[in-house]
Amino acid sequence: MNDVPILAADRLRKQYGRHDRERSNVFAVDDVSVSLFPKETLALVGESGSGKTTTARMLLWLLRPTSGSINFEGIDLANATRTQMRRYRSSVQAVFQDPSSSLNPRMRIRDIIAEPLAVNGCPRKDIESRVREAIKDVGLDADAIDSFPHEFSGGQRQRIAIARAVVMRPRVIVLDEPVSALDVSIRAQIMNLLQDLQGFLEVSYLLISHDLATVRFLATRLAVMHQGRIVEEGDSETVFNHPRHDYTQALIAAARFVRPNDRALQSS
Amino acid sequence: MAMLAEPPLLEVRDLQTHVFTKRGVGKAVAGASFSLRAGETLGLVGESGSGKSLACFSVLGLNPKPASRIVGGQILFKGDDLVKKSERELRAYRGGRIALVLQDPMTALNPVFTVGNQIREAVRLHQKLSRWAQHRQTVNLLERVHIQNADTDVFAYPHQFSGGMRQRVVSAIALAGKPELLIADEPTTALDVTVQAAYLSLLKEIQAAEGLGIVFVTHDFAVVARICDRVAVMYAGKVVESTSTVELFRAPKHPYTEALLKSVIDVSHRPSRLYSIDGNPPSIFSATKGCSFAPRCIHANAKCHNEAPPTVSTGPRNSVSCWRYVS
Numbered sequence: 001m002n003d004v005p006i007l008a009a010d011r012l013r014k015q016y017g018r019h020d021r022e023r024s025n026v027f028a029v030d031d032v033s034v035s036l037f038p039k040e041t042l043a044l045v046g047e048s049g050s051g052k053t054t055t056a057r058m059l060l061w062l063l064r065p066t067s068g069s070i071n072f073e074g075i076d077l078a079n080a081t082r083t084q085m086r087r088y089r090s091s092v093q094a095v096f097q098d099p100s101s102s103l104n105p106r107m108r109i110r111d112i113i114a115e116p117l118a119v120n121g122c123p124r125k126d127i128e129s130r131v132r133e134a135i136k137d138v139g140l141d142a143d144a145i146d147s148f149p150h151e152f153s154g155g156q157r158q159r160i161a162i163a164r165a166v167v168m169r170p171r172v173i174v175l176d177e178p179v180s181a182l183d184v185s186i187r188a189q190i191m192n193l194l195q196d197l198q199g200f201l202e203v204s205y206l207l208i209s210h211d212l213a214t215v216r217f218l219a220t221r222l223a224v225m226h227q228g229r230i231v232e233e234g235d236s237e238t239v240f241n242h243p244r245h246d247y248t249q250a251l252i253a254a255a256r257f258v259r260p261n262d263r264a265l266q267s268s
Numbered sequence: 269m270a271m272l273a274e275p276p277l278l279e280v281r282d283l284q285t286h287v288f289t290k291r292g293v294g295k296a297v298a299g300a301s302f303s304l305r306a307g308e309t310l311g312l313v314g315e316s317g318s319g320k321s322l323a324c325f326s327v328l329g330l331n332p333k334p335a336s337r338i339v340g341g342q343i344l345f346k347g348d349d350l351v352k353k354s355e356r357e358l359r360a361y362r363g364g365r366i367a368l369v370l371q372d373p374m375t376a377l378n379p380v381f382t383v384g385n386q387i388r389e390a391v392r393l394h395q396k397l398s399r400w401a402q403h404r405q406t407v408n409l410l411e412r413v414h415i416q417n418a419d420t421d422v423f424a425y426p427h428q429f430s431g432g433m434r435q436r437v438v439s440a441i442a443l444a445g446k447p448e449l450l451i452a453d454e455p456t457t458a459l460d461v462t463v464q465a466a467y468l469s470l471l472k473e474i475q476a477a478e479g480l481g482i483v484f485v486t487h488d489f490a491v492v493a494r495i496c497d498r499v500a501v502m503y504a505g506k507v508v509e510s511t512s513t514v515e516l517f518r519a520p521k522h523p524y525t526e527a528l529l530k531s532v533i534d535v536s537h538r539p540s541r542l543y544s545i546d547g548n549p550p551s552i553f554s555a556t557k558g559c560s561f562a563p564r565c566i567h568a569n570a571k572c573h574n575e576a577p578p579t580v581s582t583g584p585r586n587s588v589s590c591w592r593y594v595s
Contacts, residue, residue: 154316183316183549184489184528185531185545185549186315189544195541213532213533216533217533217539217542240538252535254462254464254465256535256536257489258490258493260513
């Protein structure tokens with residue numbers, strides 16, 4: 001395997017609380033270390049309150065860890081120079097759960113997708129062609145470029161959010177519950193798209209999800225979180241087939257799809 | 269055939285609920301039919317916008333007004349047509365004979381009252397009891413939904429409870445009026461998977477004890493497989509297939525049902541590619557001539573695009589709306 005992680009968290013902890021009071025001893029994230037390697041999909045799995053989103057937000061540097069460090073290409077973000085931070089910001093992109101709140105309703109699709117390019121100093125003459133390319137990448141019609149987000153369905157909007165992430169040709173995309181807000185028949189379209197994009201963009205995904213079915217399809221590696229800690233980590237195939245931790249076993253058992261015919265067989 | 273003599277607990281016939289907006293009239297529920305017997309669980313399955321929630325709200329006359337109106341069809345509860353009932357008459361049904369559980373327990377519960385207070389309100393509205401008896405009944409309801417320490421938790425506020433506990437409190441409120449029919453609109457969607465399983469077995473347990481009929485609105489086939497006896501699949505405001513759960517998974521008839529089932533991922537093995545249905549569901553404002561699924565259907569032919577398919581009976585209680593089954 002590739003031995004150098006692109007993005008790594010080392011002994012991350014996050015404690016929420018008011019500054020004027022003594023802090024409680026509850027850590028939202030407690031001693032979490034994860035590494036994301038090139039071209040892989042690492043899934044952080046857990047139920048609500050397990051700390052998976054807090055971990056993701058720290059890896060996106062949207063939230064400062066209470067202790068521990070985040071390393072991008074071997075550089076500690078806490079001590080990174082401006083240039084290094086810029087490189088990190090453009091190489092690590094994110095797609096969030098609900099596209100109707102992550103897209104600005106007053107911006108046209110063109111401007112939504114162009115914004116990260118403009119911010120990161122892409123030459124103006126290249127912007128239009130790169131936006132068009134991103135729109136094509138995610139399977140949207142070319143004439144979508146002048147529309148507003150409300151003119152699209154949920155699935156199409158999520159494609160726009162993905163286009164905004166891939167337009168930078170990032171090395172890492174953090175996917176925070178990317179299909180949870182979508183309908184069943186649309187979910188599969190978006191998951192196939194994410195898989196295809198990973199193939200030709202050679203990007204790593206950090207997938208945050210509580211839905212094991214999504215994780216089963218997209219992830220190559222799994223880290224199961226429970227009460228702020230990683231309780232089990234491993235290759236996706238191994239964890240699904242031979243879960244070791246009690247919590248992982250319970251999670252997989254609950255998600256297993258029991259056909260009624262099987263149920264009838266079991267009880268007889 | 270003594271069984272046929274007994275009317276179903278709920279029978280919805282060709283229900284049409286339209287929404288009236290600036291964009292025009294939307295046929296959100298466009299002729300939906302389904303039925304349910306006492307003690308049975310019917311899964312109403314469909315994507316968002318398929319009209320499944322609105323159909324359920326219509327049963328209780330709780331569809332948003334004046335934005336929407338029931339413009340046709342019948343809703344027979346033990347043979348009585350609820351569509352014809354006045355608002356006052358309907359109040360006797362709401363919470364009393366037919367109870368409703370909604371998706372998000374945090375919005376269903378009032379954050380400034382204790383859970384006991386909110387359950388007692390329902391008890392008081394439906395039964396004439398002394399204050400002490402009301403309290404006993406409230407604690408009893410909490411115990412029935414497996415809230416440990418019901419004696420003390422009756423004084424707790426919703427925020428002190430976890431998501432699963434809150435949903436059980438909502439169920440306790442629903443049970444307070446001793447209903448015969450429970451309509452549950454995606455009650456597990458906001459819950460974690462492990463909590464979901466526990467909630468579903470609680471529902472089963474209550475159903476077995478009370479002989480409740482349950483209409484379970486969901487888009488999740490894993491939930492359908494766990495709890496439903498029968499299933500009605502909705503698409504674009506219509507029920508396109510009605511069948512038993514076993515039959516649904518064994519041999520789905522409607523191409524939409526088949527496609528939906530194929531796109532379900534089973535965690536026990538990893539597919540290399542997911543089956544997906546191309547396109548999007550139609551807008552409720554667009555007038556469709558033929559079958560509403562035709563534009564996305566792999567079997568569609570000219571007839572499907574031009575003429576709406578009839579509902580064909582495929583078994584004693586099973587039916588499907590598709591030209592492929594018209595002989």
